[in-house]
Amino acid sequence: MAISIFHRITGSGLATVGALGLVWWLWAAASGKAAYETFIACATSPIGYLVLIGLTWAFFQHLFSGLRHFVLDIGAGYELRTNKSWSILVFALAIAATGILWLVILAGKI
C-alpha cells in the first residue's frame, strides 16, 4: 500500500517541482549569466538545498519503485513475503542512495 502511494506522491512531485526546476535551470542557462546566477543563488539557499535533497530522494524512491513495477510486470514477486521485502528494500535503498549522494556532494564542498 505505502509503496504504491509513495510512487504517486514522488511521481507527482518530480513532475511538478522537479520538471519546473529542470526547465528553470535550462531556461536560465540559455538566458545569460545574470539569470543563471539568480537560479544558482536560489538553488544554493537553505530552501534550495532542502528542495534539491527532497527531489533527489523522490527521484530514487520513484526510480527503485518503478524498477519494482517492471519486475511485477513480468509476473514475478507477487508472493506476500517477497513483495513485502522488496517494498521495504525500495524505501531503504532510496534513503541510502540519497544519503550517500549528498554526503559525497557536501563533503566535496568542505
Added chain:
Amino acid sequence: MGTGTGIGRVRGLGSAKHGAHHWINQRISAAANVLLLVWFLISLFKLPGFAYAEVVAWLAQPLVAVPMMLMVANLFWHLRMGLQVVIEDYVHEEGTKFGTLLLLNFYAIGGAALGIFAIAKIAFTAGVAS
C-alpha cells in the same frame, strides 16, 4: 459492453475508458527515463562545478545537447501520462477533469518546448555571445 467474453465485459471501462496503449507507453518512457536520467545525474556529478561558463560549455556539446533534448521530451511525455492517471483517479467531475487534463497537456507540451528550445539555443550560440 459485451456480455460474452471477459475482455468484452471490461473493454471501455476504467477511469480512462481505454486500454493497454497508455500502459505500454508509460513503460517505454519509464525505461528510457532510467537510461537518460541516470546518464544525466552521473554527468552532473562529474561536472567540475556549476558556474555559468562550465554548464553552458557542457550543454553545448552535441553528445550532451541531443541526449538532454531527448531526456526533456521523454520526461514530459512520461509525466504527462503519469499525471493523467492521477487526475483520472482523483478528479471525478467531468468538466473539472476535462479542464485539468487540458491544463496538464498545456503544461507538458509547453514545458518540453521551453526546455528543448533552451538547450538548442545554448548549443547553437555558445561562444558566440553571452
